Amino acid sequence: MVGEQIDVETGKWVNARSHIGAYIDSYYEYLYKSWLLFGDKDFKTAFDVHNTAIKKHLISKTDKGWFMHQIDMNTGKQIGTTYGALEAFYAGLCAFAGDVETGRQIQEANYYMWTRFNIEPEEFDFKADTITSAYYILRPENLESAFYMYRLTGELKYLWQGKVMVESIIEHCKNDAGFASLKNVQTFEKTNSMESFFFGETLKYAYLIFAPESTLDFKKVVLTTEAHPFKIGKAN
Numbered sequence: 491m492v493g494e495q496i497d498v499e500t501g502k503w504v505n506a507r508s509h510i511g512a513y514i515d516s517y518y519e520y521l522y523k524s525w526l527l528f529g530d531k532d533f534k535t536a537f538d539v540h541n542t543a544i545k546k547h548l549i550s551k552t553d554k555g556w557f558m559h560q561i562d563m564n565t566g567k568q569i570g571t572t573y574g575a576l577e578a579f580y581a582g583l584c585a586f587a588g589d590v591e592t593g594r595q596i597q598e599a600n601y602y603m604w605t606r607f608n609i610e611p612e613e614f615d616f617k618a619d620t621i622t623s624a625y626y627i628l629r630p631e632n633l634e635s636a637f638y639m640y641r642l643t644g645e646l647k648y649l650w651q652g653k654v655m656v657e658s659i660i661e662h663c664k665n666d667a668g669f670a671s672l673k674n675v676q677t678f679e680k681t682n683s684m685e686s687f688f689f690g691e692t693l694k695y696a697y698l699i700f701a702p703e704s705t706l707d708f709k710k711v712v713l714t715t716e717a718h719p720f721k722i723g724k725a726n
Contacts, residue, residue, distance in 0.1 A: 491543050492517070493563045508563035510548065511576045516715045518544070519579065522587050523712050527720055537587070544580075545592060550616065555599030556592070557616040572622055573603065574613030578631040579715075582638030586708075590642055597639050600632045601651050609658050609675045627671040628663060628684065630691035630717070637699040641708070652699040659692070691717040 494513050495505035510518060521537035524530065547566050550557045558577050560570035578600040585593030604610045606619070610632055613623040633655050640648035662678045663669045669688060670680040694717045698706055711719045 491540070491547065491561065491563045491566075503563070506563045507560055507569065508548075509560040509570075509577070510544065510558050510580050511574065515576055515579060519583055519715050522583065523714070526712050527722055529723065541584075541587065541589075549592075549596075551595070552599070552616065554602040554616070555597070556595040557599045558596070559616075571615055571617035572613050573599070573616045574623065575610050575626070575629040575631055576612075578603070578610070578629075578635055580635075582631075582635035585635075585638050585642045590639075593635070593639055594643075597635050597648070597651075600635055604632055604651075604655060604658070607675045608678070609662060609672065611675050621676070624674040624676060625672060625681075626663075626675050628659070628669060628688040628692055630687065630695050633692060633695045633699070634717075637695045640699055641703065649699065652696070656696045659696075687716065 491508040492514060493503040493506045493508055496503050508514070518537070518540055521533050521540065525533035525537065544558075547561055548558045550559050550571065557571075557573045558580065559568050560572065561568050581593045581596035581600055583593075584590075584596065599616070600610075603614065603616075607614065607621060609626050610629075611621045611624050611626060612629075614621045633652060636648045636651040636655065639645070640652065659669065663672060663680070665680065668684050671683045671685065673679040673681050706713075706719070710722055712722060713719055
């Protein structure tokens with residue numbers, strides 16, 4: 491497992507909090523996708539080592555699905571039970587990397603988080619079932635995972651999840667000028683802000699989940715963590 495922050499000059503970890511959320515999420519995603527893009531086996535080896543540890547140490551299995559908690563990277567001790575919008579990417583990554591069943595269980599948790607609070611909050615405590623950070627800034631990860639699950643299983647439940655998410659965003663975030671982030675997912679109070687990734691990622695996954703499969707060929711293209719399509723090189 492890796493921690494949250496490292497001193498790049500000394501090589502020492504300055505924050506041993508380990509999880510799959512902010513500061514760490516793209517690292518795991520790029521290990522697997524870099525292997526696909528460049529054919530470098532070291533990326534795949536690192537991903538496999540981390541992925542095995544993640545499934546062993548970070549998953550909390552509940553009747554609402556499998557959530558991901560936080561641990562101390564040195565001891566493996568659980569130190570937090572929060573889960574949120576950023577963590578939701580892991581269901582899609584698991585399925586994309588070949589573990590559809592783990593992806594299925596995590597996506598159950600993702601969809602619960604979305605429907606439990608009208609729209610997913612930035613973060614909630616899944617053990618207490620209470621919101622710890624109530625805003626929604628139009629993040630794409632939950633919709634992204636629904637897209638991957640639908641494309642890799644063909645199960646209509648994931649297409650339905652995509653429909654629910656898209657309709658929620660349109661209903662509660664749309665305004666005359668575009669789409670606004672929400673200050674609170676329970677009151678639907680809007681902010682005067684729209685992140686650029688809403689166009690680059692959220693709307694792209696909203697399109698792709700309903701588009702013909704031929705629109706994006708997983709054998710030829712890899713989407714970066716910002717959903718930019720990269721062609722897979724000949725090295726593979």
